[in-house]
Amino acid sequence: xxxxxxxxxxxxxxxxxxxxxxxxxxxxxxxxxxxxxxxxxxxxxxxxxxxxxxxxxxxxxxxxxxxxxxxxxxxxxxxxxxxxxxxxxxxxxxxxxxxxxxxxxxxxxxxxxxxxxxxxxxxxxxxxxxxxxxxxxxxxxxxxxxxxxxxxxxxxxxxxxxxxxxxxxxxxxxxxxxxxxxxxxxxxxxxxxxxxxxxxxx
Amino acid sequence: xxxxxxxxxxxxxxxxxxxxxxxxxxxxxxxxxxxxxxxxxxxxxxxxxxxxxxxxxxxxxxxxxxxxxxxxxxxxxxxxxxxxxxxxxxxxxxxxxxxxxxxxxxxxxxxxxxxxxxxxxxxxxxxxxxxxxxxxxxxxxxxxxxxxxxxxxxxxxxxxxxxxxxxxxxxxxxxxxxxxxxxxxxxxxxxxxxxxxxxxxx
Numbered sequence: 077x078x079x080x081x082x083x084x085x086x087x088x089x090x091x092x093x094x095x096x097x098x099x100x101x102x103x104x105x106x107x108x109x110x111x112x113x114x115x116x117x118x119x120x121x122x123x124x125x126x127x128x129x130x131x132x133x134x135x136x137x138x139x140x141x142x143x144x145x146x147x148x149x150x151x152x153x154x155x156x157x158x159x160x161x162x163x164x165x166x167x168x169x170x171x172x173x174x175x176x177x178x179x180x181x182x183x184x185x186x187x188x189x190x191x192x193x194x195x196x197x198x199x200x201x202x203x204x205x206x207x208x209x210x211x212x213x214x215x216x217x218x219x220x221x222x223x224x225x226x227x228x229x230x231x232x233x234x235x236x237x238x239x240x241x242x243x244x245x246x247x248x249x250x251x252x253x254x255x256x257x258x259x260x261x262x263x264x265x266x267x268x269x270x271x272x273x274x275x276x277x278x
Numbered sequence: 279x280x281x282x283x284x285x286x287x288x289x290x291x292x293x294x295x296x297x298x299x300x301x302x303x304x305x306x307x308x309x310x311x312x313x314x315x316x317x318x319x320x321x322x323x324x325x326x327x328x329x330x331x332x333x334x335x336x337x338x339x340x341x342x343x344x345x346x347x348x349x350x351x352x353x354x355x356x357x358x359x360x361x362x363x364x365x366x367x368x369x370x371x372x373x374x375x376x377x378x379x380x381x382x383x384x385x386x387x388x389x390x391x392x393x394x395x396x397x398x399x400x401x402x403x404x405x406x407x408x409x410x411x412x413x414x415x416x417x418x419x420x421x422x423x424x425x426x427x428x429x430x431x432x433x434x435x436x437x438x439x440x441x442x443x444x445x446x447x448x449x450x451x452x453x454x455x456x457x458x459x460x461x462x463x464x465x466x467x468x469x470x471x472x473x474x475x476x477x478x479x480x
Contacts, residue, residue, distance in 0.1 A: 124335045133326045134448035138459055144480040149468050246336035257340055262464040266351050278346040 079108040082252040086117040087164030089248035090143040093190040095261040097152040106271040114168040115240045157197050167200050169224040172232045181213050281310040284454040288319040289366030291450035292345040295392040297463040299354040308473040316370040317442045359399050371426040374434045383415050
């Protein structure tokens with residue numbers, strides 16, 4: 077039976093973007109499936125009192141370097157956006173509308189949103205940018221634009237944020253293998269060992 | 279020419295302990311030398327406003343798991359100390375006295391202090407514990423006990439802390455390859471690529 081990776085990410089997270097570029101290949105190589113779960117770090121930071129990484133003294137400048145350096149390490153194109161961070165609300169709602177109504181396009185949409193932001197410096201809070209990304213994938217843009225404002229979709233995102241906090245998610249990317257939590261794209265080697273050995277007691 | 283890794287660590291840091299168990303083998307495998315630099319995270323946290331990892335909401339409980347899990351991943355014996363964190367001041371001063379007067383014993387001493395704390399739950403703030411560790415290595419314990427209080431040794435540690443902050447160190451372990459900063463034992467794969475390729479622009 078294929079193992080389940082749950083992948084929580086915020087569309088404004090550079091390490092989340094890197095993870096989004098590599099996680100599907102990683103999962104295939106290790107006999108796992110990935111459930112993509114965009115969420116919003118804002119409510120989580122409110123809960124934890126944390127500040128965005130890049131705003132922290134010492135850690136911020138280091139992170140700026142480490143993000144760009146990590147992109148090269150993981151062989152992922154990357155350009156730090158001029159507007160950062162950005163609110164991933166609209167993109168996340170559009171993702172959940174697609175997941176509900178046009179499921180095959182949801183993951184490619186998430187990847188395309190990340191590329192628009194972290195490769196081409198586009199404004200992913202703009203409905204026309206999100207619409208164009210969806211159109212390029214062949215989605216029904218009119219239905220998506222209206223549907224992303226459905227209460228059910230708004231609720232779906234809010235529930236995902238609540239669920240993330242309840243599961244102890246405090247950053248992006250954040251993975252679970254079944255119920256085992258892994259924070260950060262740098263945990264992929266450990267996740268690989270976890271998947272291939274069946275995990276270990278500690 | 280051998281490459282230079284500078285290894286900053288706090289004696290109270292569990293990830294620093296894991297790094298101390300693996301860094302020499304890592305360096306040898308990659309044609310590098312390691313300069314060990316114990317420092318104190320306290321003054322750094324004062325500078326950055328950061329709190330110890332384990333005290334942070336959500337991140338704290340996760341870190342407790344990740345530390346124990348990482349120890350297994352890196353194949354390093356580990357038992358979370360009952361008294362945590364502990365002040366590494368005395369151990370760090372003893373290290374710098376050894377580095378100045380009995381250099382060959384300094385690194386084995388640092389490793390032994392870490393093992394006393396993270397394998398056997400010993401009180402590494404106690405002069406008799408530090409003395410016994412030094413004695414087991416064949417060091418001159420009387421000279422060490424007196425010398426660790428020399429103003430020159432106190433200054434050496436203070437300078438190392440100042441230097442760490444000036445170089446942007448904000449956590450433990452923290453490595454430099456020449457002037458390239460790497461935070462965390464989880465950066466070893468990237469450091470390996472950096473060492474073997476000569477680094478990359480980003």
